[in-house]
Amino acid sequence: MKPISVLFVCLGNICRSPLAEALFNHKTRQRGWKDYFIADSCGTSGYHIGDPPDRRTLANARKNGIEINHRGRQLSQQDLDRFDYILAMDEDNYADVALLASGKNLKDKLYLMRHFDAQAHGTSVPDPYYGGEEGFQQVFEILDRSIEGFLDYLATRHSLANQHLKR
Ligand code: 4NP
Numbered sequence: 153m154k155p156i157s158v159l160f161v162c163l164g165n166i167c168r169s170p171l172a173e174a175l176f177n178h179k180t181r182q183r184g185w186k187d188y189f190i191a192d193s194c195g196t197s198g199y200h201i202g203d204p205p206d207r208r209t210l211a212n213a214r215k216n217g218i219e220i221n222h223r224g225r226q227l228s229q230q231d232l233d234r235f236d237y238i239l240a241m242d243e244d245n246y247a248d249v250a251l252l253a254s255g256k257n258l259k260d261k262l263y264l265m266r267h268f269d270a271q272a273h274g275t276s277v278p279d280p281y282y283g284g285e286e287g288f289q290q291v292f293e294i295l296d297r298s299i300e301g302f303l304d305y306l307a308t309r310h311s312l313a314n315q316h317l318k319r
Pocket residue numbers: 162163164165166167168169199279280281
C-alpha cells in the first residue's frame with residue numbers, strides 16, 4: 153500500500169508545525185502504523201527556511217518526551233498535489249494554503265488542525281512565537297489531542313488495522 157502523506161502547515165515552520173509532525177510520527181509509531189504514513193511540515197512564509205525549530209519548541213517537546221528533527225521550508229505549489237492531507241494550524245494558514253491552490257479543489261485534503269481536537273475551544277492552534285513558555289505547553293497539549301483525533305479519523309476513513317502497541 154502506498155503510504156498516506158500528511159503535511160502540517162504553520163507560518164514560520166519553527167514552532168507549531170514541526171512539533172505536529174514529530175508528534176504525528178511518535179503516535180503512528182506507538183500505534184504500530186509507522187509504515188502507513190509519511191509526514192512533513194512547512195511554513196506559509198519563507199522567514200525561517202533552513203532553520204532548526206525554535207529553541208523553546210525544542211525544549212518543550214523534549215520535556216514532553218518528543219524529539220524533533222526538521223529544518224524550515226516554505227509551502228510550494230507541488231505540495232498541494234503531492235500530499236494527501238494538509239493540516240493548517242490556524243485560519244490564516246488555512247486561507248494562505250487555499251489562496252496558493254487558487255481554485256484547485258482541496259476538499260477532503262485541507263483541514264484545520266483543531267477540527268480534530270475533541271476539546272476545541274476555537275479553531276486555531278495559537279501562535280506561541282511572541283508569548284511565554286506557557287504558550288508552548290498549551291500548543292503541545294492542543295496538538296497532542298488534535299493528532300489523536302486526526303489519527304482516529306484516518307483509522308476510520310482508511311480502515312486501518314487495529315494494531316495498537318501502546319496508547
Ligand atoms: P510558527 O510560529 O508559525 O508556529 O512556526 C512562528 C514562528 C516565526 C514567526 C511567526 C510565527 N515569525 O514571524 O518569524
